[in-house]
Amino acid sequence: MNILFLAAEAAPFAKVGGLGDVVGALPWALKQAHPEADIRLVLPFHTTVDAARWGLQSAGAFTVAHRNGPLRAEVYETTHRGLPVYFINGAPIAAVPGVYSRDPRADEVKYAFFSLAALALTRMLAWPPDILHAHDWHTALAVHAVAHSQAQAATRTVLTVHNLPYMGAPSPLLLEAFGLPPASRATGLPQWALTTPLPMGMAAAHAITTVSPTYAREILTPAFGHGLEGFLQRRRDRLFGILNGLDTDLWNPATDPALDVRYSAATLSLRERNAAALRAEVGLPQPSARQPLIGLVSRLTEQKGVDLVPAALRLLADYPWQAVLLGTGEPGLEEALRSLEAAFPGRVRAVLRYDDALARRIYAGADMLLVPSRYEPCGLAQMIAMRYGTPPVARETGGLADTVDDVDLRPRHSTGFLFPEASVPSLAFALRRAFALFGHRRRWQALQRRGMAKDFSWHKSAKAYLELYRRLLRDPSQAKSFPP
Numbered sequence: 001m002n003i004l005f006l007a008a009e010a011a012p013f014a015k016v017g018g019l020g021d022v023v024g025a026l027p028w029a030l031k032q033a034h035p036e037a038d039i040r041l042v043l044p045f046h047t048t049v050d051a052a053r054w055g056l057q058s059a060g061a062f063t064v065a066h067r068n069g070p071l072r073a074e075v076y077e078t079t080h081r082g083l084p085v086y087f088i089n090g091a092p093i094a095a096v097p098g099v100y101s102r103d104p105r106a107d108e109v110k111y112a113f114f115s116l117a118a119l120a121l122t123r124m125l126a127w128p129p130d131i132l133h134a135h136d137w138h139t140a141l142a143v144h145a146v147a148h149s150q151a152q153a154a155t156r157t158v159l160t161v162h163n164l165p166y167m168g169a170p171s172p173l174l175l176e177a178f179g180l181p182p183a184s185r186a187t188g189l190p191q192w193a194l195t196t197p198l199p200m201g202m203a204a205a206h207a208i209t210t211v212s213p214t215y216a217r218e219i220l221t222p223a224f225g226h227g228l229e230g231f232l233q234r235r236r237d238r239l240f241g242i243l244n245g246l247d248t249d250l251w252n253p254a255t256d257p258a259l260d261v262r263y264s265a266a267t268l269s270l271r272e273r274n275a276a277a278l279r280a281e282v283g284l285p286q287p288s289a290r291q292p293l294i295g296l297v298s299r300l301t302e303q304k305g306v307d308l309v310p311a312a313l314r315l316l317a318d319y320p321w322q323a324v325l326l327g328t329g330e331p332g333l334e335e336a337l338r339s340l341e342a343a344f345p346g347r348v349r350a351v352l353r354y355d356d357a358l359a360r361r362i363y364a365g366a367d368m369l370l371v372p373s374r375y376e377p378c379g380l381a382q383m384i385a386m387r388y389g390t391p392p393v394a395r396e397t398g399g400l401a402d403t404v405d406d407v408d409l410r411p412r413h414s415t416g417f418l419f420p421e422a423s424v425p426s427l428a429f430a431l432r433r434a435f436a437l438f439g440h441r442r443r444w445q446a447l448q449r450r451g452m453a454k455d456f457s458w459h460k461s462a463k464a465y466l467e468l469y470r471r472l473l474r475d476p477s478q479a480k481s482f483p484p
Contacts, residue, residue, distance in 0.1 A: 003030065004129035006118050008111065009099050013085070015056065016047050016099050018244075018380055019162050022211070024466070025247050028081050029458035034466055038082070039284045042118045044110065045076060045089035046099050049257025055076050056087060063115050063123050064090070067177040073117040075124070088117045092416075095124045107138075108171050111197075112178050115142035119152070131281055131469045133158045137168035145180060147204035156472040158465075159205040161198065163377055164219050165226050168197035188231045199228060205253045208232075208239045212399035216241030222373060223279050240351035242465060243402055244378040244456030246387065253388045258360040263389075265452040268445060271364065271389055278365030281358070282349040284322050291320045292438045294431075295366025295390065297381055300329030300337070300352075305372030305395060305422055307333060310340040312427040313348070319435055322363055327350045340408035363388040367432050374423065376400050384418070386451030391444075392416040393430050403456070406445070407437060415451035 010013055027039050042051075049056075056076040076087045092113040094107075101107050101389035113135075119142055122129055132155050134143050143157045172195040175182060182194045183203045193199035200206050210216040216239055218224040221231050232239060249255075253271075254264045260277040263270040275293055279286055285292075294313075298304045306327070313323060325337050325348065337350035351358060363369070367445030369385040372395035378399035382392040386403075393398040396418040409412040419430035438444050 001037045002129045003037055003131045003325045005133050006139040006142055007135040011398045014099050022244055025458050031267040033462040040084045040180045042086045044093045044114045045087035048098050060476050062120050065179055095261045104169055108174055109137040111174050112141055115139050115226055130153050131156050135160045136162050137198035140197045143201040157205045158207045159201045159211045170195045188234050196332045210241050211244045213241030214401045215377045215398040242461055245461040246383045248457045251387055253364055258357040265449045274365040276362050282324050292367045294321055294323040295362040296325040296370045297362055298327045300333040303374055306370050308424050308427050310336050311424040315428045325346045328352055328356040328384045330355055363390055363461050366390050366392050372427050386415050389448040391447050393434050396420050
């Protein structure tokens with residue numbers, strides 16, 4: 001089975017967000033699950049990619065057709081963890097500093113060029129993919145192009161939607177310049193979506209996947225469908241939710257070098273030393289009695305529900321808690337966290353920066369982690385938190401609902417606390433429930449151990465994707481029998 005992965009980013013080569021984590025792990029998990037498969041990853045040669053570090057070697061060049069004349073594409077290759085990785089460069093890619101530009105039009109040209117160049121690369125290599133697995137809007141035009149190519153009629157396509165609102169922009173002139181037709185009205189797409197990359201790819205794909213089962217159901221509704229819910233309802237037999245995994249070697253409290261004290265479920269009492277070290281690091285006083293330390297590790301955006309946090313904690317001012325809040329993002333939310341720290345100087349620390357090492361120490365030292373997202377296609381923070389023995393207090397949506405078992409709803413299997421509404425009272429009530437259980441040390445430790453015992457590895461996800469690929473190759477029309 002030849003499997004081609006296309007994405008804008010993949011750790012460790014280029015990573016901006018969760019997409020980089022997923023594409024940086026899934027191809028290798030698939031190879032472990034199916035060693036006979038020939039799996040290859042193609043990425044843009046971003047200006048931030050360190051060619052010397054990764055030992056990139058020139059692998060040839062070709063051209064991509066364009067209205068204004070052929071565009072030259074150069075290919076570089078390396079091997080990482082036993083898999084071939086290719087990097088494509090060209091003027092549209094070199095013109096954008098970093099992975100993404102502040103100019104959406106520059107990104108559209110960059111990724112249209114990249115998508116078509118990646119398909120041309122497979123022809124140069126005389127390596128026809130059986131499965132093309134594209135990710136998000138950046139590579140959705142590759143899926144659309146395959147559907148309009150007689151030469152690649154045997155290729156089956158999978159498009160993973162990591163975050164539906166990010167679709168790319170309607171670009172009829174761009175499509176015309178690269179010789180691509182718009183999507184057909186017969187697909188059922190709304191008019192605006194016929195020239196928009198992500199909907200075009202979704203209409204052409206043999207299978208559409210999202211990164212959690214609940215999110216796959218949510219995007220069928222007006223609240224989460226962003227104008228595509230009607231189209232997705234008609235394609236729901238091709239829509240599958242497969243939960244993302246977690247790199248359990250990278251996220252392991254027993255081996256994490258960023259921690260003051262490493263520990264496991266069997267040595268959970270050592271974790272309290274990390275809590276003390278975290279308080280000392282951020283300048284919070286050590287409490288005289290056992291007191292919950294609340295953590296937040298997040299991009300500071302409205303989607304992440306960070307705006308709910310200051311008001312909820314103010315409502316709970318009479319409870320004895322402390323909080324460490326880490327993140328950067330929207331200026332108004334940064335200011336709201338600064339104001340909260342000013343109002344509670346001995347109880348709150350707002351650290352307004354990106355800091356991976358401190359994030360790890362928060363996962364390992366906080367007693368509970370806030371994940372109040374308004375929507376969350378999958379989410380990694382709650383999985384990391386549970387692996388580190390930190391029960392999440394999370395909104396019941398998307399991947400959060402699929403990974404966190406609530407104390408009251410599933411007491412024997414519980415790993416955290418869910419709240420149903422993206423509102424201050426709902427979050428505050430969930431925190432009250434967490435504070436109440438925190439007062440019972442043995443029950444709290446049992447909750448921690450259940451979370452640490454959950455299997456969030458990529459093994460399950462890889463098996464699910466392989467089963468989908470096999471069904472598509474046997475008969476694309478039978479993919480609908482794949483379990484949701």
